[in-house]
Amino acid sequence: MTKLTITIVSPHQDDAALSLGSFIFHRKESSINIVNCYTVSEYSPFYKGVNRAGVMKKRCKEDAAFRNHTPKKKIRFINLDEPDGPIRLNERNMDALLAERPLNDLDRVHLSSLRQGMAEHIKGLLLLPLGVGGHIDHNLACLAGLSLIKENSSIAFYLDVPYWLRTSISKIQERIQYIESLAAISLTPYVDPFREIWDKRLLSQIYSSQITAREVLQIVNAPFMGEIIVAPTNSIAKKLALQAIGWTDLNH
Numbered sequence: 001m002t003k004l005t006i007t008i009v010s011p012h013q014d015d016a017a018l019s020l021g022s023f024i025f026h027r028k029e030s031s032i033n034i035v036n037c038y039t040v041s042e043y044s045p046f047y048k049g050v051n052r053a054g055v056m057k058k059r060c061k062e063d064a065a066f067r068n069h070t071p072k073k074k075i076r077f078i079n080l081d082e083p084d085g086p087i088r089l090n091e092r093n094m095d096a097l098l099a100e101r102p103l104n105d106l107d108r109v110h111l112s113s114l115r116q117g118m119a120e121h122i123k124g125l126l127l128l129p130l131g132v133g134g135h136i137d138h139n140l141a142c143l144a145g146l147s148l149i150k151e152n153s154s155i156a157f158y159l160d161v162p163y164w165l166r167t168s169i170s171k172i173q174e175r176i177q178y179i180e181s182l183a184a185i186s187l188t189p190y191v192d193p194f195r196e197i198w199d200k201r202l203l204s205q206i207y208s209s210q211i212t213a214r215e216v217l218q219i220v221n222a223p224f225m226g227e228i229i230v231a232p233t234n235s236i237a238k239k240l241a242l243q244a245i246g247w248t249d250l251n252h
């Protein structure tokens with residue numbers, strides 16, 4: 001595989017690993033930048049009894065461990081230090097954060113700040129969360145990235161794990177159609193031929209403040225271990241298909 005720069009926008013510090021862990025592991029020749037959007041966080045369902053600083057430290061340690069378990073360690077984490085949904089919206093109820101709703105004024109102000117933070121870090125192939133499942137942070141991370149793409153950008157969207165695994169097919173299709181209409185593109189799904197269950201399991205388990213071993217098993221046993229990407233149906237996508245979705249250099 002040729003060398004490729006890949007930028008993955010990760011709403012929270014576990015999303016890139018849970019949604020694309022195997023994909024990242026097997027791109028040994030690529031330089032991978034992971035842009036973590038919401039790194040100011042107290043969200044830590046399985047690592048309790050610490051304050052905000054303690055949670056943030058733990059989550060950065062998880063990222064460091066992820067990097068250390070990846071071949072060649074060519075991963076760079078960029079933390080944008082935006083406050084996550086529970087802090088920004090003063091909303092600790094997960095169901096409320098996952099409820100689909102139109103953007104409000106607070107979201108729009110925040111979106112502009114997120115967009116500015118993200119802009120200088122987008123290089124090479126851009127992988128954005130599709131924003132399936134309604135999580136407001138995932139939706140905003142997707143929209144901020146989408147607003148930065150240019151006509152000839154190499155872009156694809158990953159389905160958000162674990163949310164898409166709990167979402168109906170019709171809801172996923174609805175989201176795809178929404179993004180297609182926003183970006184005036186047509187999207188086709190792709191899976192990674194190099195996926196490997198043990199790597200995915202190992203890398204997902206690292207994020208133990210966010211996910212249980214049982215949930216990790218559910219993810220690795222899901223279709224394609226949850227790793228599905230939708231990419232524009234144009235010459236780039238055709239090239240992808242011809243190369244058996246090898247994710248080689250998409251910049252040419």
Ligand SMILES: [Zn+2]
Pocket residue numbers: 011012015138
């Ligand atoms: Zn997330």
